[in-house]
Amino acid sequence: MTARFGHTELPDEQERALRRAVRLAWLTIAFLVTAVTGVYLVMGSSQAMKAAWMEDMLSFIPPISFLVAVRVTRRRPSARHPYGYHRAVAVGHLVAATALVAMGAFMVWDSGSGLVKAEHPPVGLMEVAGQPVWSGWLMIGVMAYTAVPPVLLGRAKMPLAEKLHDRVLYADADMNKADWMTAVGGIAGVVGIGLGLWWADAVAALFISGSILRDGVRNMRVAVSAIMDARAETYDGEGPHPLVRRIDAALGALPWVDKARSRVRDEGHVFHVEAFVVPVDGAPDLTELSRARELLCDLDWKVQDAVVVPVEELPEEFLPGLREETAGHDAS
Template sequence: MTRFGHTELPDEQERALRRAVRLAWLTIGFLVTAVTVVYVTMGSSQAMKAAWAEDLLSFIPPISFLVATHLASRPPSDTHPYGFHRAVGVGHVVASTALVTMGAFLVWDSGSGLLKAEHPPVGTMVVLGQPVWSGWLMIAAMVYTGIPPVLLGRAKLPLAEKLHDRVLFADADMNKADWMTAAGGIVGILGIGVGLWWADAVAALFISGSILHDGVRNMRVAVAALMDSRAMTVDGKDEHPLMGQVDAALGSLPWVDEVGSRVRDEGHVFHVESFVVPVEGHQVTLAELREARERAIRLDWKVQDMVVVPVEDLPARFLPGLGAAQDDDAPAGSPKGWDAPDRSR
């Protein structure tokens, strides 16, 4: 049985993981050829240099995914009692930092070339004894490097959602958008061919801006997750529906009056702390707490690391999303509706 830490993967997720690993290795193999082809044909074109740099950066997400997946499979230890799930978040930060750094450098490099009005020469090469304009070879290289990543990205996206893996999602998102890099490079090369020297630098700026945008977007999501933001969907855009589902499952128990949970994303799995208020006069038993936990765990494979805490009132300090059930200045154990003294005078 394949695991993430102590969490056993269901059959569907296990198959998704195996396929994702194969696609990651396939991506690395393709990138080796792509980087070589672009390097051989790029000449002095700024757009080709930017595309080559992006291909080099594209190694980072699949390698990070493979390393993070290996580390996340380790069981918790004395020094890491929560397991090694955060390896996914670390890999996401590493990948996004590389994108931001290289994107910013390429924007500066391409922009300075445009301001200096540099005219990149595109000459001819001898292929099989025949002189060929180098631009056609560059365009062929862009077509080669633009199509396979799109197919790989579309194959990875559903797997990233099934595994809740943000490194794999970032990799898939970058792959899916690689056609824009190829298209920008082709436009820049054709612009040089018709005498528009600035088209190459503009295309390079477009590619560089795309790299920088991807990096900033991924870094924002990665840093937020490492800072224990509430659990979000794999794309980082929406609150994860499991948060509401856990509360609904616990709230349906006959002995539960109110429930509130805080859920953080550990990488592939979630860490859940659920506070439950029993109905008045009910004494909660250990069997009921175990039943509550098991009911929540059955909702989804990602819910494993979970505690259920019976409380007299929902602690607003720990559940700010519930509203003002209790003011932040309220002493521990104060009743609902407690009003803090007015200190404005």
């Protein structure tokens, strides 16, 4: 039986999901071009509008990172990259998160300083078709335009992110779903200026900046954890991936296996599995080990590669959580 590893092909269902995600990413970029242009043309001196414009500019990073990562992950493993290029997804996630944190922190400082200095942004009149129009109406109109499409795009991307186990796509969808708050914040700031509440603009800008910073910190935590070879988790980073228990259960059900425990590394879209098994009696032959490995690779499409290692007892130095789990089972 020939060992297979390093595959870059996706099952038909995931391949269809990936093609749809790519189309949504390009659609997002096209929408952002219009949104950034529109906000820039009407933002004037409003801090809230400036924060919204910066947020729209940052929104380019996740879909672009996703598109680049998709191309890179298609490469075959090489001598220099024997595990393949699936980690491009994690790199793209970290790049997006870093940009969000950096710009979010700067914008919080900029908006906060404007509030402390009690800056009064002027919103004057603009001539449209020969008629004087209050600039605030144009700002509100543009922000209303930017509110709905990102929410629809985010809702469309979220199930695809889960199906593909793609954290860059998830970060993009999560930001899109929250973009309506940016639009509402910008509108509130402009309305506040119109009502003579000079501080409303700075408060709205601070709200938008804080939202960007929060998204960045949350995504950076998950991205850094993945790159540091943390246990395989769900696409949203909310907990351990259920596939890990399925792997251990599948190996433990083999007739020649007494105990089995694995450590699973998240490579991006796919997982790399190192499984340790304690045989019932004596060492297993090559056929049994090869079939066990194929069992894992066929268990789920995310198992990109697997190594099955027979041992006399489960090694705590490679499975550091083993002692705590064993103690918990004994106590119960």
